[in-house]
Amino acid sequence: MKDFTEEGLDYYLQKKMDHRHCLVSRVVEEVEKTIQQLTMEISTKDARFQPISESGIYNKNIKVLAPAQLLITVPLCGLAGYKQHKRRRWRYYTLNGTRLVSPVMGPEKLHQWLEMEQFLKRSWQWCEADVILEGDIVPAKVLGLFQALLETSITSCNLSHKVSIIETFGPVIKIIVETSELQVEVELVPTVEIPTCWPKKARWPRFLKWWPSKEKSRCIKSFGFDLMARSNYHWQLSFLRAERVLIEGIDDDGGCRMKCFRIIRQMKEDIWCTASKPVITSYHLKTLLLWTCEKYPRSKDWRNFKKCFLRLVKKLHKCVSQHFLTHYFIKGTNLFKYANAHELDMVAQKLADFLQNPAHCIN
Template identity: 25%
Template sequence: MDPYSSAQQPGSSLNLALNPNHMLSHSSSIDQQDGQDQSMLNLAQQSGSRYMNQRDKILMYQLNQYYITKATARSKNIAKTIQEVVKVVHDVLRELEIQEPRFISTFTEVDGHYEGLQVVSSTEFEVILYLNQMGVFNFVDDGSLPGCAVLKLSDGRKRSMSLWVEFITASGYLSARKIRSRFQTLMVQACEKSSFSSIIKLIPDSSEVKIRVRDAYTIQITPAFRCSGLWPRSASHWPQPSCPWPSPQVVQEVKNDGFDLLSKECISAQRGKQSAMEGDAWLLSFNDAENKLLRGGNRKKCLSILKTLRDGNLDSAGQSCITTYHLKTLLLHECEKHPHDYEWDDYNLGDRINGILLQLISCLQSRRCPHYFLPSLDLFRGKLMDNTSKQIWRLVRRLIMDPASLERL
């Protein structure tokens, strides 16, 4: 059977895009638009293969043009900014290491990419500073703090052997909060002594280190431990045995590479008073694993288009509750629904984008967005919801009814 045959059935693209069963949550439905808009949608669904084939060709062409002209331009602008980010980070971390040799810079270039550099958005970057000597601690992941874990001394007699002895609590936990506090104090001095001191400033009122550069973009630097060869119990359900994606080989590769433990505040405590355990806990990060899963097909191209649409249509004031990480998370969920590479080719890419945006609307209406690896972790927790769902629905309508409107988005 031709793998493309199901995608070419009359009305298939719109039926997929408008089917609420396609969403993550079934508890809420999309707000109905006025009668004229609904009539147009019904007409589009009933118009037959000739209309659909023509519409799909237009959407495929417009998406490719959008990717070439706008998404690629966004990537090039980010690449230019990264050149300055690299210089600032190298300089600040050099000053940091002079003050405290335990914070050794791991910010190095590997195969054209910088180790630990993450692009959060076109104006937000994060650099992960990997720490040494996690070995005397046990990784404890009991599920009591969604998205977090603690590091506990494997033997109380090993306390004095730890490189981080003064950050260990009386109960034997390596405190992320204590490391954040010390790191921030050191970074204040490092920024003052940096050769870029005239254009950078540390953002106040945050327990995490965020550096503002020329009032144009932000760099967050986060101490972390790399946990290679480990896989958290809270993510043990992954992958679902009934899902053919990803392949067993990729699953094994992802689990062998492991994850990171970041010295960030727990999501559960970001809008309230922290408990002692929440302050000591470390945040689980699967960034490298997620990027590895997006290899193949047009998955990365899809994410690039979604990020560009977000920047231009959902984040005009820079205050959107929707982050690029939410989009990446929903893309991973969509990959499970459509596990084959041909389902992500140029012909089907429009349906995948519509599907992800409709998932996002559903998540906004239910006020819950489950983490891909840790479904008990709600990525919307602590977020102030706004009218974003209406903005996204307008965007989906335009993509469905008028693919040529991409030229103006």
């Protein structure tokens, strides 16, 4: 492996990161205004859908996967007092209400059913047949309702020139938003926010792990989790708030964790995975960072920048080569399960080339 210097990476970071930050800030600001307008309009038509907040690049509803790829959660209103279910029952219905002979397949580890009776408080609208089947709140029905409202709202808000719905396969809603900088693909995800409750599936913090501290772990779990409508029958568990809190103050001990993350993210976008809709997103890199922090919990493990940076790149190469990256909170869930294998192999080769000669890629 040919050598490289921290000064070279510092120059690379300074030169590239400023441009990226400005670009993403402008893109997020424009997209946020557009989606805020649309969700306000949708909310006036159906109060179950809440407008997104206005907070700029740090908006809790917006996750930047890449500069031209965003995920935006649309909060669902009128459901409160969530309780976890212990009993198990089989479902024999299709999405149009037809009875089945054999039961619907159960949820994967990152998913769960959601029953109306799991909420102590709910508005009368959630009892309507447009979202309910046999007592279940069905994500595909919620998505269908939201998409119909979205289509009419694009017209009523006079945004047809700026926003277009992408035809997709499967239960997802994606739109293209034209900004002054570039075309941005946005996935809109109706989401049930469940604060103060931690799912039993997320067995975290793990036994005999020293990172994060017990105090921070308790704080993180107090933020709860979300359930996202991203499949036909089952709701996907999400930990966006917990992940944000986990990252905050991550280098208060003087370490270089975020510096490593930002440079790897920049190099991923510039060199290893340059597509506008990349197979590896910022979320994958953040998950990788969290696992590495847990494996190397001591402050002194993050003092030597060069060593830390290469350690993360090697870990990324291993995960991409094996097509396997475990979800940080739900073990056994592979975040690369549905990724394009050929694209992953191409990224793995670029990472291998980099590890052979890092200085060449940076200069």
